[in-house]
Amino acid sequence: MEDVILELSGLSTHFFTDQGEIPAVDKVSFRVHKGEVVGVVGESGSGKSVTSLSILQLIPSPPGKIVSGSIRYKGEDLAKATEKRMKRIRGNEISMIFQEPMTSLNPVFTIGNQMREAIRIHQKISKKAATEKAIQMLKLVGIPRAEDIVNEYPHQLSGGMRQRVMIAMAMSSDPSLLIADEPTTALDVTIQAQILDLMKKINKEEHTSILLITHDLGVVADICDRVVVMYAGQVVEKGTTREILKDPQHPYTQGLIRSLPKLHGREEKLYSIPGTVARPKKDRVGCRFAPRCEFAFERCFKENPELYQLGDGRESRCFLHTEKKGERLEDATTNT
Amino acid sequence: MVTYIIRRLLMLIPVLIGMTLITFSIVHLIPGNPAQVILGETATGEAIANLEETMGLNEPYFVQYWNYLLDLLQGDLGTSLRSKAEISSEILPYIAATFELTFFAMLFAIIVGVNAGIISAWKQNSWFDFLAMLFALVGVSMPVFWLALMEQWIFAQELGWLPAYGRQDSRDPIAAITHLYVLDSLIHLDFARAFTILKHLILPSIALGTIPMAIIARMTRSSMLEVMKSDYIRTVRAKGSGQFLVIYKHALKNAMIPVVTVIGLQTGVLLGGAILTETIFSWPGVGRYVYEAINYRDYPVIQSGILVIAFIFVMINLFVDILYKKLDPRIKY
Incomplete structure (x- = not known):
């Protein structure tokens, strides 16, 4: 497709630790088109944050390293880009905001100082012009009395305000892609909604593509066009938000959706997927979700499932799609 | 403020x-x-x-x-029993001598220590890191008097590069104004003399500054490593900043708070009279002044000397506290 902004193919990021090589991200592939919001969903430890940090080569190295695959940004492979080139990309072409607005801004410099820096790294303008640009950006993200805020320190602002500052800073060089790593997780629910609305507005008005990393399917439903579900470093399901939420194919996605609290129909106990995400290990045999999967059968523990194409760009990594053409899966969905 | x-x-x-x-x-x-x-x-x-x-x-x-x-x-401050002179005026040149020595010793300690710490943290586990930290360990462990004697032996006795003792060429004493001889010679616009006086300062400054330098280097390294892991450093990198800006602007200012504490305490310790160094290098400082007073049981001098040292120590701590506030806007009292 012409309008692909970002294309990950077979991206593998491994951590080389004392306990051995850990494939935190294992052959991950997906695309982000122009003006699109793509969600990457998964529990803690599913490799979604490492994937996003890999795109900008921000994984702590050592121990982390991109071992194979490519990250094509507008055709250019960022996995092979030099640090010098990456500096031009970061904050300019691709911006990033993080989960912890409380700690993501440097406590000892003013908001204005940090914003000016972000602006002047990529744009050759005077300090005064940069300050004006900073104020303009702060106003754009809905910060009141922006003229005063530029002279204040991060600790003088609330969490929601700080996340707005982060977004203003990220947007100051008009990037083509914004990577948001759990941007609302640390915020109150009402503030979450405001930040999501702001991101929607940016997506709509600035035509910035957004790659949203989250564990919250509610956030996904609210803002994403397409969803990539990750489990233990692998993509397990891909599809449009509507399809994934209405008709999940992979048992893991089904579990995620079943564990959402519902307003109607009071259940005695909220469903939870038994167990925790297995630590990715090299040379693991069998499906990574198998130990927690209620449909697992013999083959799941012996072979590694592929991503099966289910038509219309839907993909799911489960043997059930070959064995019984998803018969049991459909049963399970209707039961929930 | x-x-x-x-x-x-x-x-x-x-x-x-x-x-x-x-x-x-x-x-x-x-x-x-x-x-x-x-x-x-x-x-x-x-x-x-x-x-x-x-x-x-x-x-x-x-x-x-x-x-x-x-x-x-x-x-x-009373009258010295030995010299019958006013202590308040008698002690001034000694304070100036100690101050001058401490200044250059700490200058050496801070410049070398902080930068060694930064580079060690930056290139963690590199050969530079190992070498610098080994050097720091040796520096902390080495007795000052031994280092001082070795310096004198190598650089004054064997190589003859630097003078072994005193503040200046004793055959040609300076007309003191502030008793800070480097400053005095600059006031006189006598650059040749300033050079001689600086040469006298090198060996004692290194002897005195080595322990603080080692402590500062270790403290800077661990503090920088801590800060480099924080979220805001990741943000700065995500903005597209170069490593130099990340380290010398964003990380350093945050990492300096514990380092400044150490620098303040060490400066206090040095000003308190580095008796060993001052004795070995015949440096007429406060430490020696009090030490000699003890030998002569000159109680008013001992009393005043201690008071002055304590006062300077307290003042340095005050200065450090004010500096905290400059470094970290979150600090409130």
Whole structure:
């Protein structure tokens, strides 16, 4: 497709630790088109944050390293880009905001100082012009009395305000892609909604593509066009938000959706997927979700499932799609 | 900021009173009659009575303390028993000598220590890191007097590059104005002399500065490593900043807070009189001044010397506290 902004193919990021090589991200592939919001969903430890940090080569190295695959940004492979080139990309072409607005801004410099820096790294303008640009950006993200805020320190602002500052800073060089790593997780629910609305507005008005990393399917439903579900470093399901939420194919996605609290129909106990995400290990045999999967059968523990194409760009990594053409899966969905 | 400094100055008052109480007690804690101890065993009763009279020892303690405080407030530190001179004027050149030496020792310690710490943290586990930290370990462990003697032996005796002792060429003494000789020679626009005086400063500064340098390097390294892991450093990198800006702007200012504490304490320790270094290099500083006074049982000098050292220590701590506020806007008192 012409309008692909970002294309990950077979991206593998491994951590080389004392306990051995850990494939935190294992052959991950997906695309982000122009003006699109793509969600990457998964529990803690599913490799979604490492994937996003890999795109900008921000994984702590050592121990982390991109071992194979490519990250094509507008055709250019960022996995092979030099640090010098990456500096031009970061904050300019691709911006990033993080989960912890409380700690993501440097406590000892003013908001204005940090914003000016972000602006002047990529744009050759005077300090005064940069300050004006900073104020303009702060106003754009809905910060009141922006003229005063530029002279204040991060600790003088609330969490929601700080996340707005982060977004203003990220947007100051008009990037083509914004990577948001759990941007609302640390915020109150009402503030979450405001930040999501702001991101929607940016997506709509600035035509910035957004790659949203989250564990919250509610956030996904609210803002994403397409969803990539990750489990233990692998993509397990891909599809449009509507399809994934209405008709999940992979048992893991089904579990995620079943564990959402519902307003109607009071259940005695909220469903939870038994167990925790297995630590990715090299040379693991069998499906990574198998130990927690209620449909697992013999083959799941012996072979590694592929991503099966289910038509219309839907993909799911489960043997059930070959064995019984998803018969049991459909049963399970209707039961929930 | 101004109110903070004023409040901090007011908090100094009880500390200063405590200090004067201790120095006041020194004379009165001497076993037996201070006048007798000062004059020695062979003194006549008349002489002792005279001395008690001049020192005011026959007054009640609180009156004596009150008089002592009033004298101090007027800048009167008493009279040296040995030289019969006013201590307040006699001690000034010594303070200046110590100050000058401490300044250059700390300059060496901070420049080398902080940068070694930064580079070690930056290139963690590299050969530079290992070498610097080994050097720092040796630096902390090495006895100052041994290092001083080795320096003299190698650089003064064997190589003859640098003078082994003193503050200046003794055949050609400077006309002192501030008693800070580097400054004095610059005031006289006598650059050749300034060069000679700087040469005299090199060996004692390195001897005195090595331990603080090693401590600062280790502290900077661990503090930087801590800060480099934080979220805001990741943000700065995500903005597209170069490594230099990340380290020398964003990480350093955050990492400096514990380092500044160490620098302040070490400066206090050095100003407190580096007796070993000052003795080996024949450096006429406060440490030597007090040390000699102890040999002569010159109690007023000991008393005043300790008071001055304590006062300087407290002032440095005040300065460090103010610096905290400059470094970290979150600090509130």
